[in-house]
């Protein structure tokens with residue numbers, strides 16, 4: 001396992017947290033042109049919970065998500081996934097951990113155009129050399145309403161259908177954490193609500209952990225908790241968000 005080569009996590013972050021950032025700093029460039037996107041972020045993400053990350057443009061949301069997901073390197077600090085400090089993994093170890101233990105949903109769907117919906121859904125498991133559980137595949141396909149789309153290629157599907165394929169792909173390997181970067185950014189509100197509703201179900205019914213960046217208070221209201229960033233730091237947090245309470249916090253941050 002890739003995880004065995006990493007240092008142990010602090011004891012208080014071992015058990016209940018699927019992911020955590022500890023003193024995370026990310027600076028891009030150097031000298032006069034350096035930009036510090038994250039200025040020492042510490043945040044923990046509980047297992048089986050849905051967390052939204054919000055904040056003004058440029059506040060560091062995508063950088064935080066990408067560092068947590070091992071898609072971007074960190075300048076200093078630790079990132080724990082299931083208790084493993086991923087900043088200490090080799091490149092190969094990190095690639096393996098991402099493939100085996102994390103799921104991704106991006107704004108732009110990121111499906112392979114030449115593959116059918118079914119082939120796209122099965123792709124990550126294939127790359128990991130695993131046979132997927134047929135029952136779980138069927139459960140996902142039915143829950144996401146994709147049964148009659150499995151033979152279609154991305155160009156033959158709506159944006160909402162493509163994103164549902166991407167969600168099925170992300171969940172098929174039962175990852176430790178699903179990272180979603182503006183998953184509804186390219187969808188109309190109806191299709192967006194379907195995708196968010198399914199992410200909610202994945203958390204409630206299957207104890208999936210979801211961490212999602214969004215600009216949209218309606219999307220954030222599907223989460224259990226919202227973390228607010230400003231200027232590269234965590235400035236606020238809200239449990240049990242509603243669209244109204246998220247709006248109110250955003251307004252307060254802007255004033």
Ligand SMILES: Nc1ncnc2c1ncn2[C@@H]1O[C@H](COP(=O)(O)OP(=O)(O)OP(=O)(O)O)[C@@H](O)[C@H]1O
Pocket residue numbers: 028029035036037055056057058059060061062063064
């Ligand atoms: N690869 C990079 N090189 C240089 N600067 C970067 C890079 N990525 C991000 N930044 C800078 O880091 C800061 C945080 O960017 P980030 O994309 O994380 O913010 P965000 O909150 O996700 O913004 P948005 O809501 O507009 O997507 C910004 O000032 C941005 O310009």
